[in-house]
Amino acid sequence: xxxxxxxxxxxxxxxxxxxxxxxxxxxxxxxxxxxxxxxxxxxxxxxxxxxxxxxxxxxxxxxxxxxxxxxxxxxxxxxxxxxxxxxxxxxxxxxxxxxxxxxxxxxxxxxxxxxxxxxxxxxxxxxxxxxxxxxxxxxxxxxxxxxxxxxxxxxxxxxxxxxxxxxxxxxxxxxxxxxxxxxxxxxxxxxxxxxxxxxxxxxxxxxxxxxxxxxxxxxxxxxxxxxxxxxxxxxxxxxxxxxxxxxxxxxxxxxxxxxxxxxxxxxxxxxxxxxxxxxxxxxxxxxxxxxxxxxxxxxxxxxxxxxxxxxxxxxxxxxxxxxxxxxxxxxxxxx
Amino acid sequence: xxxxxxxxxxxxxxxxxxxxxxxxxxxxxxxxxxxxxxxxxxxxxxxxxxxxxxxxxxxxxxxxxxxxxxxxxxxxxxxxxxxxxxxxxxxxxxxxxxxxxxxxxxxxxxxxxxxxxxxxxxxxxxxxxxxxxxxxxxxxxxxxxxxxxxxxxxxxxxxxxxxxxxxxxxxxxxxxxxxxxxxxxxxxxxxxxxxxxxxxxxxxxxxxxxxxxxxxxxxxxxxxxxxxxxxxxxxxxxxxxxxxxxxxxxxxxxxxxxxxxxxxxxxxxxxxxxxxxxxxxxxxxxxxxxx
Numbered sequence: 001x002x003x004x005x006x007x008x009x010x011x012x013x014x015x016x017x018x019x020x021x022x023x024x025x026x027x028x029x030x031x032x033x034x035x036x037x038x039x040x041x042x043x044x045x046x047x048x049x050x051x052x053x054x055x056x057x058x059x060x061x062x063x064x065x066x067x068x069x070x071x072x073x074x075x076x077x078x079x080x081x082x083x084x085x086x087x088x089x090x091x092x093x094x095x096x097x098x099x100x101x102x103x104x105x106x107x108x109x110x111x112x113x114x115x116x117x118x119x120x121x122x123x124x125x126x127x128x129x130x131x132x133x134x135x136x137x138x139x140x141x142x143x144x145x146x147x148x149x150x151x152x153x154x155x156x157x158x159x160x161x162x163x164x165x166x167x168x169x170x171x172x173x174x175x176x177x178x179x180x181x182x183x184x185x186x187x188x189x190x191x192x193x194x195x196x197x198x199x200x201x202x203x204x205x206x207x208x209x210x211x212x213x214x215x216x217x218x219x220x221x222x223x224x225x226x227x228x229x230x231x232x233x234x235x236x237x238x239x240x241x242x243x244x245x246x247x248x249x250x251x252x253x254x255x256x257x258x259x260x261x262x263x264x265x266x267x268x269x270x271x272x273x274x275x276x277x278x279x280x281x282x283x284x285x286x287x288x289x290x291x292x293x294x295x296x297x298x299x300x301x302x303x304x305x306x307x308x309x310x311x312x313x314x315x316x317x318x319x320x321x322x323x324x325x326x327x328x329x330x331x332x333x334x335x
Numbered sequence: 336x337x338x339x340x341x342x343x344x345x346x347x348x349x350x351x352x353x354x355x356x357x358x359x360x361x362x363x364x365x366x367x368x369x370x371x372x373x374x375x376x377x378x379x380x381x382x383x384x385x386x387x388x389x390x391x392x393x394x395x396x397x398x399x400x401x402x403x404x405x406x407x408x409x410x411x412x413x414x415x416x417x418x419x420x421x422x423x424x425x426x427x428x429x430x431x432x433x434x435x436x437x438x439x440x441x442x443x444x445x446x447x448x449x450x451x452x453x454x455x456x457x458x459x460x461x462x463x464x465x466x467x468x469x470x471x472x473x474x475x476x477x478x479x480x481x482x483x484x485x486x487x488x489x490x491x492x493x494x495x496x497x498x499x500x501x502x503x504x505x506x507x508x509x510x511x512x513x514x515x516x517x518x519x520x521x522x523x524x525x526x527x528x529x530x531x532x533x534x535x536x537x538x539x540x541x542x543x544x545x546x547x548x549x550x551x552x553x554x555x556x557x558x559x560x561x562x563x564x565x566x567x568x569x570x571x572x573x574x575x576x577x578x579x580x581x582x583x584x585x586x587x588x589x590x591x592x593x594x595x596x597x598x599x600x601x602x603x604x605x606x607x608x609x610x611x612x613x614x615x616x617x618x619x620x621x622x623x624x625x626x
Contacts, residue, residue, distance in 0.1 A: 047429075048429070053434070100614055101610075101613065103613075104613060106431060107369065107431050107434050108613075110431055110434055111370060111568070112609075114372075114561070115606045118602070119603065125599075126599050126603075230557070235438065242435070246427075246429040296446070298442060299443060299447070302439045302440070302441075302442030302443035302446060304439075306436060309427075310421060310425065313426065313427030313428075313429060314427060
């Protein structure tokens with residue numbers, strides 16, 4: 001019980017959050033954070049624990065979103081049923097893909113996931129009679145308030161973290177890690193690596209698809225370039241994983257919080273700070289800098305990828321002892 | 336029949352340039368054993384250099400070739416020396432962190448170009464981008480033919496370099512067996528740096544030659560990165576001869592797909608070929624030819 005105290009306290013804070021912070025904007029950000037916790041946990045399961053790096057999480061995310069969207073758009077069934085269907089549809093995509101592509105190893109599997117991402121986006125764009133093509137799908141939001149969405153997102157995030165926790169404590173978890181460490185050795189001591197990689201991929205796809213259908217319900221608008229986006233979904237999922245900590249249960253949660261904050265910080269120009277600076281100092285150079293800062297969020301993602309891989313290879317959670325030592329040292333020096 | 340021949344010709348001409356893109360990628364893959372997912376973005380940088388030289392100095396795209404090649408050579412050297420080589424020492428449980436690193440580099444390059452040149456479409460309008468000549472009812476674009484001839488020359492030069500020079504032999508040695516090459520006294524780190532430079536240079540040449548034909552915008556890198564890895568998978572990983580086969584095959588497949596199926600499917604065809612090759616011919620053409 002003691003080792004779970006920290007996460008339980010965090011969960012308690014999260015349960016109270018929408019009643020304390022009533023500003024819709026911050027509630028919106030927290031919903032995004034919780035959604036990314038689910039996606040990041042999925043990515044972490046397949047890439048961080050099983051060692052099969054995926055560049056194509058958007059394929060599963062988009063499938064989940066389209067599953068929910070089309071259910072409402074074509075059949076007139078509430079998109080909330082998509083929460084049940086979205087994850088399953090993502091598994092339906094992931095299963096044959098994994099069956100075929102797990103004969104590839106390492107970077108070549110990563111390439112195959114990248115190709116899957118592109119293929120799915122092209123299908124969603126070209127198959128206009130089903131998906132509406134570039135027009136996308138627009139639904140009516142069920143609730144005006146953000147609070148119901150918040151709790152659904154919270155439940156999904158908790159499901160994701162608990163799933164990863166339980167799986168990694170079970171026998172499967174040891175199999176996954178052994179595949180990551182050395183696939184040939186794992187095979188030689190009798191682990192059916194193909195089978196366990198499939199399980200890991202399907203679980204990851206399920207969690208990602210679940211997050212996708214939540215996105216459809218919450219945002220109520222999708223188009224192929226949003227939900228199958230390489231930069232905004234697949235790379236973001238990787239960043240959430242590596243910033244938080246690869247191969248740690250709570251890493252994706254930390255990573256999601258950091259990444260959504262960073263992304264929003266640039267999109268809004270330091271939460272409006274840049275705007276007030278430009279108003280205070282209306283020089284052209286400052287205005288130009290402000291314009292660049294607002295456009296810089298993809299650039300920052302790229303720089304973050306490089307810096308994190310070089311200097312924080314195990315993420316915030318994984319490298320916490322190193323980080324803390326650094327911070328302590330810095331504080332001691334200051335004093 | 337005319338349509339068929341016309342498609343064939345344009346497929347082969349595009350294929351020549353694709354081969355050049357694939358050659359750089361396959362060299363990097365062979366020596367460093369990583370997939371360079373910033374390859375198309377490097378090409379995009381070369382295209383912007385060509386554009387700047389044309390727009391501000393009035394330099395003809397074909398004369399911009401040495402400038403963009405040199406610049407990209409040093410950019411490649413910088414990336415390998417300061418970003419990829421240090422990764423060897425980093426202890427990480429994350430697999431494929433080098434591939435992830437190239438994705439990050441690609442994003443940074445794209446965004447820097449977007450800052451400088453905005454997302455607007457650019458082109459290099461010049462007298463020879465549109466004229467064509469005819470042989471027996473088949474039209475040949477002059478710009479494409481020039482590019483094809485230059486691409487063949489670059490390929491021949493590369494093969495001469497790899498087969499006949501000392502440095503080329505060292506590169507092949509590291510590609511075959513890095514450890515053994517090190518024991519023979521080859522500085523593998525240096526070879527990697529040089530190979531990255533050469534790979535970037537080849538893709539810069541392809542980019543500059545495509546410039547009279549293509550529109551240019553910062554996001555053009557992504558599709559070309561995907562083409563590059565499709566080509567290398569088709570040809571067989573690390574096989575230079577295979578990359579030429581792969582390039583021409585992809586060029587033909589895209590041309591025939593665009594003519595007989597539909598332009599929308601052009602990008603899909605490459606990706607579907609990629610998955611089919613992985614399924615039925617893992618190892619690519621290299622397996623068939625044993626080269």
